[in-house]
Amino acid sequence: xxxxxxxxxxxxxxxxxxxxxxxxxxxxxxxxxxxxxxxxxxxxxxxxxxxxxxxxxxxxxxxxxxxxxxxxxxxxxxxxxxxxxxxxxxxxxxxxxxxxxxxxxxxxxxxxxxxxxxxxxxxxxxxxxxxxxxxxxxxxxxxxxxxxxxxxxxxxxxxxxxxxxxxxxxxxxxxxxxxxxxxxxxxxxxxxxxxxxxxxxxxxxxxxxxxxxxxxxxxxxxxxxxxxxxxxxxxxxxxxxxxxxxxxxxxxxxxxxxxxxxxxxxxxxxxxxxxxxxxxx
Amino acid sequence: xxxxxxxxxxxxxxxxxxxxxxxxxxxxxxxxxxxxxxxxxxxxxxxxxxxxxxxxxxxxxxxxxxxxxxxxxxxxxxxxxxxxxxxxxxxxxxxxxxxxxxxxxxxxxxxxxxxxxxxxxxxxxxxxxxxxxxxxxxxxxxxxxxxxxxxxxxxxxxxxxxxxxxxxxxxxxxxxxxxxxxxxxxxxxxxxxxxxxxxxxxxxxxxxxxxxxxxxxxxxxxxxxxxxxxxxxxxxxxxxxxxxxxxxxxxxxxxxxxxxxxxxxxxxxxxxxxxxxxxxxxxxxxxxxxxxxxxxxxxxxxxxxxxxxxxxxxxxxxxxxxxxxxxxxxxxxxxxxxxxxxxxxxxxxxxxxxxxxxxxxxxxxxxxxxxxxxxxxxxxxxxxxxxxxxxxxxxxxxxxxxxxxxxxxxxxxxxxxxxxxxxxxxxxxxxxxxxxxxxxxxxxxxxxxxxxxxxxxxxxxxxxxxxxxx
Numbered sequence: 001x002x003x004x005x006x007x008x009x010x011x012x013x014x015x016x017x018x019x020x021x022x023x024x025x026x027x028x029x030x031x032x033x034x035x036x037x038x039x040x041x042x043x044x045x046x047x048x049x050x051x052x053x054x055x056x057x058x059x060x061x062x063x064x065x066x067x068x069x070x071x072x073x074x075x076x077x078x079x080x081x082x083x084x085x086x087x088x089x090x091x092x093x094x095x096x097x098x099x100x101x102x103x104x105x106x107x108x109x110x111x112x113x114x115x116x117x118x119x120x121x122x123x124x125x126x127x128x129x130x131x132x133x134x135x136x137x138x139x140x141x142x143x144x145x146x147x148x149x150x151x152x153x154x155x156x157x158x159x160x161x162x163x164x165x166x167x168x169x170x171x172x173x174x175x176x177x178x179x180x181x182x183x184x185x186x187x188x189x190x191x192x193x194x195x196x197x198x199x200x201x202x203x204x205x206x207x208x209x210x211x212x213x214x215x216x217x218x219x220x221x222x223x224x225x226x227x228x229x230x231x232x233x234x235x236x237x238x239x240x241x242x243x244x245x246x247x248x249x250x251x252x253x254x255x256x257x258x259x260x261x262x263x264x265x266x267x268x269x270x271x272x273x274x275x276x277x278x279x280x281x
Numbered sequence: 282x283x284x285x286x287x288x289x290x291x292x293x294x295x296x297x298x299x300x301x302x303x304x305x306x307x308x309x310x311x312x313x314x315x316x317x318x319x320x321x322x323x324x325x326x327x328x329x330x331x332x333x334x335x336x337x338x339x340x341x342x343x344x345x346x347x348x349x350x351x352x353x354x355x356x357x358x359x360x361x362x363x364x365x366x367x368x369x370x371x372x373x374x375x376x377x378x379x380x381x382x383x384x385x386x387x388x389x390x391x392x393x394x395x396x397x398x399x400x401x402x403x404x405x406x407x408x409x410x411x412x413x414x415x416x417x418x419x420x421x422x423x424x425x426x427x428x429x430x431x432x433x434x435x436x437x438x439x440x441x442x443x444x445x446x447x448x449x450x451x452x453x454x455x456x457x458x459x460x461x462x463x464x465x466x467x468x469x470x471x472x473x474x475x476x477x478x479x480x481x482x483x484x485x486x487x488x489x490x491x492x493x494x495x496x497x498x499x500x501x502x503x504x505x506x507x508x509x510x511x512x513x514x515x516x517x518x519x520x521x522x523x524x525x526x527x528x529x530x531x532x533x534x535x536x537x538x539x540x541x542x543x544x545x546x547x548x549x550x551x552x553x554x555x556x557x558x559x560x561x562x563x564x565x566x567x568x569x570x571x572x573x574x575x576x577x578x579x580x581x582x583x584x585x586x587x588x589x590x591x592x593x594x595x596x597x598x599x600x601x602x603x604x605x606x607x608x609x610x611x612x613x614x615x616x617x618x619x620x621x622x623x624x625x626x627x628x629x630x631x632x633x634x635x636x637x638x639x640x641x642x643x644x645x646x647x648x649x650x651x652x653x654x655x656x657x658x659x660x661x662x663x664x665x666x667x668x669x670x671x672x673x674x675x676x677x678x679x680x681x682x683x684x685x686x687x688x689x690x691x692x693x694x695x696x697x698x699x700x701x702x703x704x705x706x707x708x709x710x711x712x713x714x715x716x717x718x719x720x721x722x723x724x725x726x727x728x729x730x731x732x733x734x735x736x737x738x739x740x741x742x743x744x745x746x747x748x749x750x751x
Contacts, residue, residue, distance in 0.1 A: 010425065010431075011426065018414075100426065102381075104384075104386065104426060105384055174331050175331070274388070275388045278387050278388065279326070279387065
């Protein structure tokens, strides 16, 4: 599989760019939409949570009070949205490219990889805008740890690529997979600390906090948060003694582990079913 | 001697005459093999419901819930470098499945497929075109999908656009193209690539007349250059005109493999009945004047008057590539008018008597005589055979016996030059072609006095016109 991806790297890369462009092809603003959509999203969150609802979090050091929740929410939600969109698009990509796969000797992976790459690029654009917001409006100081977002986006989309490859192949045989995934993604988001913090549930349900370690998405979303505004460092008594910027080691381990597992799993499914996929398409 | 090819083709690349043809066949047989298929089988599993598949998976295949469909069974073929190979058969014969296996889109269930070098297929025409991108962008996109890099395409880009004749549209999104324009662009891309093996399917018949001619000119050029080509089609005219070897498949099985003319004849003849699987040896024998004299001596008096010496000199008769296994031979053939005089030109409504002298050389199964009328473009217009006329039976002709066969043909034809193909095969399941001669005879139909005929075109059909004013 690796060699297929490497051999087709130009096709995948150009295809990914073309996907981004083609998503809005025929529209007047074209590729600008890739920037406009996340921008509007961030602005709406900031307006609703920061100015209208005046929803305050515990003060976060270095963040304008009014935008504390917006920063908290966006850091995980934007990552999740990128992942969810990539996963559903890559799951649909094999069926979506059936006309090509039925006629040309090529591999399923490259279409999934295209979607994953397009998703990663689009998420990077989104985060660049978000970080501009953090600096310009929420008054945060830029941090070197923000650079960690790049590998995190890559890993999160590698995770989506692996899952999307496996599910995309299964979707050829059972068309229920794609709609089922839609429902699952929604449930999954609420089971993942995206719009809440792990500490909010771990207090009352310690078991839930432990079980959360089984949720692959948690390692990623937590990683994004810690890369953007850090995690409090506690002393033995539980008092906050400082802020550590950058994703914790366990986030990296989880992100790398789960994305590798997803890729191996997806590849195994694709390899096992490759012959039948073409017969069914 | 008349060249076989002249009667069926016309293009520069068309099948050459007997000796040149034999030389080509001989030369090709020594070329290296580009495509080798051995005992190919493709079986599809049919599940009535998706849940049936789930049951099979869940039980690890212990419970079987599918039915099998054998799309291809025991197909073997070799395509040599420079050879043009035709694969044809009726709808549902398995042509597309075979094509997809050759291009690597589908994987065989059993058997081996070996390809040397890069194989590109016309089936891929226009796949991957994005309607929102311009013609120019799509050229690069689709070539990339076929595995060619941008530099390779950039060098050929101008040629592609010129060939497609779409310079003024190159920066227009192709959703504004007509379907014909899209196909032209796709063919232009295809024609500019240099794969080792081209696989061409029906897609070629799209496009207007001028473009279609351009495509065929390009094919002729490719043939001269020594490209290897596999045709998958049910256009037997193309098979006859271009192919060095052909395979007739039906219901996933190879019915006949070998000479394209014999193969296509068999196809037109067997479409109405259960196709047997045929085997053929062949080769013509040069007949000496003494032999002809001896043969004529043995004929009954009235036949001797018809089969004069010149009637034994048939186009393709001594061609080493003459199809058929020789179980029976057409020794002579001629056309006469009602007064038994040799005649090549008839007026509308007259009767042409087509005489064949047939020698049976072994106690073969009943013979099925075939006749086919072909227009100057190689397109068969009409045909019939014994089994259609004699209640499904042929004629039993024991070894050593001769027969004088007469087809009385009412020339209800429009003005033009026609040729007649004659053939002898075995009936039903006997699976044999004894002999066949393509373009054996010429039949000219003379122009009628203006206003004498109530039709234009090849045939007179019963017709009546009524006008009712109200």
